[in-house]
Amino acid sequence: APMLTPPQRNVLPQVVEPRRLVNQGVTLVGEVAPDLCGRLTTAVLKISEPIMATLSFNTEERGRKVVHVNASTTIQIACHRCLEPMLLPLACDTVLGIVWSEDQAKSLPRDLEPWIVEEEAGDIAALVEDELLLVLPFVIYHPEDQCSATPSYSTHEEIEESTPVDNPFSILEQLRSSGSDN
Numbered sequence: 001a002p003m004l005t006p007p008q009r010n011v012l013p014q015v016v017e018p019r020r021l022v023n024q025g026v027t028l029v030g031e032v033a034p035d036l037c038g039r040l041t042t043a044v045l046k047i048s049e050p051i052m053a054t055l056s057f058n059t060e061e062r063g064r065k066v067v068h069v070n071a072s073t074t075i076q077i078a079c080h081r082c083l084e085p086m087l088l089p090l091a092c093d094t095v096l097g098i099v100w101s102e103d104q105a106k107s108l109p110r111d112l113e114p115w116i117v118e119e120e121a122g123d124i125a126a127l128v129e130d131e132l133l134l135v136l137p138f139v140i141y142h143p144e145d146q147c148s149a150t151p152s153y154s155t156h157e158e159i160e161e162s163t164p165v166d167n168p169f170s171i172l173e174q175l176r177s178s179g180s181d182n
Contacts, residue, residue, distance in 0.1 A: 009030075009050070010029065010030035010031065011030055011031050011033055012028055012030040012031060012032055012033075012053060012055075012125070014033070014124065015121045015122065016122055017122070018065065018098050018115075021067075022057045022065040022067075022098065024057075025058045025059075026056075026057050027054060027055065028053075028055045028057075029055075030052075031050045031051055031052055031053070032053050032071070032125050032128045033125065034047045036125035036126075037125060037128075039129060040132055040133055040136075043133065043136060045075075045076040046075065046085075047073055047074075047075055047076075048073075048076050048087060049074040050073065051072075051073040051128060052073065053071040053128045054070040055127075055128075056070075064108070064112070065098040065099075066095050066097055066098060066112070067095070067096050067127075068093075068094070069092060069094050069095075069128060070091075070092070070093050071092050071128045071131060071132060072089065072090065072091040072092075073089075073090050074087055075087070075088050076088075077140055079141055079142040079147060080139050080140060080141060081141050081142065081147050082147050082148040084148055086140070086142050088137075088140060090132050090135055090136060091135065092131040092134065092135045094131050095113075096114065096115040097109075097113070097115065098115050098117055098122070099114050099115070099116055099117070100116070100117055100118070101116065102116065115127055
């Protein structure tokens with residue numbers, strides 16, 4: 001029996017020529033291969049779903065070359081409270097000004113993030129990865145009812161009212177006394 005081939009998933013090239021794509025007004029749609037996203041891979045426990053991206057290249061009314069990056073994936077990350085893995089959707093939606101040097105980047109308006117492309121080739125895998133890293137929260141918690149950590153810090157008031165057990169000075173004293181033996 002003939003093998004059933006899965007529907008072809010469109011994996012985006014890693015490197016493109018942004019100038020040409022802008023001139024042609026191209027929109028690229030597809031997946032970014034997770035193995036091209038080493039920093040994101042390191043920052044999370046696992047990239048659980050394909051990194052889907054839409055990159056629209058065009059020239060805006062002021063004549064600037066721009067790329068609109070829309071990307072999403074789901075990652076697995078550890079809850080900072082109970083350290084159990086949890087799933088977290090990530091999505092970014094940004095317009096970047098395509099420039100060819102740091103100097104040109106400085107001339108962009110404030111609201112336009114630069115994408116600095118050296119030579120002719122732009123690494124769109126790194127671009128999508130950067131944008132997803134920017135939306136990655138620093139600290140992430142399960143919803144209370146899914147978190148296996150003890151619910152001792154259920155409300156913010158409790159945390160604020162609780163007094164620190166040791167004041168910093170007593171800790172300093174302990175450090176001083178323990179360090180004098182050698």
